[in-house]
Amino acid sequence: MTPESPNPNVTEIWQRQPVEGIKMSVEEIRKRSAKFEKRIMWRNVREYVAGTIAAGLFASFLVKSHDLFFQLACSLIIAGLAYMAYQLHRRTSPRSIPAELGAANSLQFHRAELERQMDFLKHIWRWYLGPLIPGLVAFSLATMTGDHHHVLRIVLVNSFFAVCLILVWRLNAYEVRCLKRRIDELHAVETGS
Amino acid sequence: MPTEGSDQDRIYRQAAQIYGAALERLARAYEADAEARRDLLQEIHIGLWRSFEGFDQRCSLRTWIYRVAHNVSTSHVLRQRRARLQNMVGLEELENLPDARVNDTDQRHSLKRLVALVQQLKPLDRQVILSYLEGLDAASIAEITGLSAGNVATKIHRIKNILAKRFHAGEQK
Numbered sequence: 001m002t003p004e005s006p007n008p009n010v011t012e013i014w015q016r017q018p019v020e021g022i023k024m025s026v027e028e029i030r031k032r033s034a035k036f037e038k039r040i041m042w043r044n045v046r047e048y049v050a051g052t053i054a055a056g057l058f059a060s061f062l063v064k065s066h067d068l069f070f071q072l073a074c075s076l077i078i079a080g081l082a083y084m085a086y087q088l089h090r091r092t093s094p095r096s097i098p099a100e101l102g103a104a105n106s107l108q109f110h111r112a113e114l115e116r117q118m119d120f121l122k123h124i125w126r127w128y129l130g131p132l133i134p135g136l137v138a139f140s141l142a143t144m145t146g147d148h149h150h151v152l153r154i155v156l157v158n159s160f161f162a163v164c165l166i167l168v169w170r171l172n173a174y175e176v177r178c179l180k181r182r183i184d185e186l187h188a189v190e191t192g193s
Numbered sequence: 194m195p196t197e198g199s200d201q202d203r204i205y206r207q208a209a210q211i212y213g214a215a216l217e218r219l220a221r222a223y224e225a226d227a228e229a230r231r232d233l234l235q236e237i238h239i240g241l242w243r244s245f246e247g248f249d250q251r252c253s254l255r256t257w258i259y260r261v262a263h264n265v266s267t268s269h270v271l272r273q274r275r276a277r278l279q280n281m282v283g284l285e286e287l288e289n290l291p292d293a294r295v296n297d298t299d300q301r302h303s304l305k306r307l308v309a310l311v312q313q314l315k316p317l318d319r320q321v322i323l324s325y326l327e328g329l330d331a332a333s334i335a336e337i338t339g340l341s342a343g344n345v346a347t348k349i350h351r352i353k354n355i356l357a358k359r360f361h362a363g364e365q366k
Contacts, residue, residue, distance in 0.1 A: 010307065010356045014326040017304050019217040022234060023209065026202045029242045032235060101264050102244040102257040105339030106320050109264040113271055189317070189340065 044089065051085040070142040077135030087127035111186045118179040121172050129165065136161070201245045204254070208241055212258050215327055219259075222311045222323050223266040233269050240265040252336060259324065259337045267316045284318045284351040303360060310359065321348045 024032075055078045062074035104112070140158045144151050209216075216237055224230040244261045248254075287310075311322055317338060324334040331345045338345070 010303075010360050011326050011328060013303050013360075014218065014307060015328065017218060017221075019214045021213070022217060022231070023213065024235065024238045026205060026242065029205070029239055033239050033243065036239065101240050102248065102261040103251070104264065105260060106263045106267065106317065106337060107339030109260075110267050110316055113268060117271070186317070189344065 047088055048085060051081050051088075055081045067142065067146060069138070070146065073135060073138035073142045075135075076138050077132065080131040080133075080135045083131045084128055087131075107186060107190055111183060111190070114179055114183050114186070118176055118183065121176050121179070124172060125169065129168070133165075201242065201248075204245045204248060205242045208245070208254065208258050209238065212255070216258075216262055218327070219262050219266065219323055221308060222319065223269060225308075225312055233266060236269065237262050237265045256333065256336050259329075263316075263320045263323075263337065267320075270316055281315045282313055283315050284322070284348055284355065287314070288351045288355050306359070310355070318348065321345065322352050325349055325352050 058074045058077045058081075062071050062078070065071055065074070101109075140154065144154050217234060220230050220234040220237060224233045240261050241258060244257070248257055252260075307326075311319055311326075314322060317340075320338050321334055321340070324337060329337070331342055331349060334340070334349075335342050335345045340348070
């Protein structure tokens with residue numbers, strides 16, 4: 001057999017491999033499909049509960065404090081969290097399996113998935129981390145002005161968070177570049193088609 | 194929600210009956226872990242059933258089924274860790290690797306090696322090689338993947354080269 005000739009034995013090995021013969025009835029599929037939707041709903045609920053707890057915590061600071069600057073900082077964080085929750089719901093609600101799954105060929109589907117991921121990462125600062133920054137900065141400044149004895153400690157903690165944010169930003173930028181490269185590869189294949 | 198015995202249900206039953214084994218083989222090529230593979234297979238079946246709600250016969254049932262199965266599986270691969278994605282190679286790279294001919298007389302071992310080979314490929318190349326192994330012709334593969342007929346032909350040529358290089362010795366028995 002030359003490398004150019006077909007290789008029927010390999011296809012035979014592939015097609016004759018033992019399979020478990022897993023079968024799913026339509027009723028079972030319906031049940032699992034409903035369960036899947038329920039799981040999505042609960043995942044969303046968990047996100048909102050976490051956001052509500054954090055907002056509640058800052059709301060309690062806001063109510064207890066008599067410092068106007070501190071109250072403003074808490075309000076900014078609460079507003080940032082609310083905006084973030086709204087955007088999370090709008091952009092990242094786990095999608096249920098689309099019914100048009102068979103209408104798109106693999107190339108179109110693959111590229112669309114990568115573009116969705118890239119769009120999510122590319123704009124994450126605008127809607128996810130960005131809205132929280134004004135509140136966090138104001139909160140740090142308010143804490144420092146209210147606690148003159150621990151300024152160095154507060155500066156160190158804030159610097160640590162700033163470094164973390166920069167790292168997240170760099171990682172995201174790297175991820176976006178990788179995704180862009182893969183999208184371009186697929187696009188080249190598509191346009192060459 | 195469709196009623197019992199709707200078109201959606203009927204087409205799904207027909208699809209599962211005819212292509213059930215092929216879908217299992219496909220899931221095996223996308224997921225090495227047995228537990229995760231069962232989940233993937235279930236996801237493919239759910240995806241199929243749901244997709245038949247919008248099946249308008251613009252393409253053949255077979256093309257539709259393979260598109261859904263590959264699209265669900267590709268999403269599964271994309272959800273995996275980046276590190277694993279980075280380790281994937283294309284047919285071109287695989288073809289240029291040194292000759293890995295093994296005197297392999299055990300079919301089970303050959304199958305293991307074949308699965309391992311398929312699992313290291315990038316999604317699009319994996320779809321082409323799987324379709325080839327399932328016995329689909331170039332036109333059908335082009336319809337499923339969206340590649341041009343010429344591109345599919347080139348890839349199939351590479352696949353044949355790779356398979357001949359790697360499995361030739363084992364098939365002399």
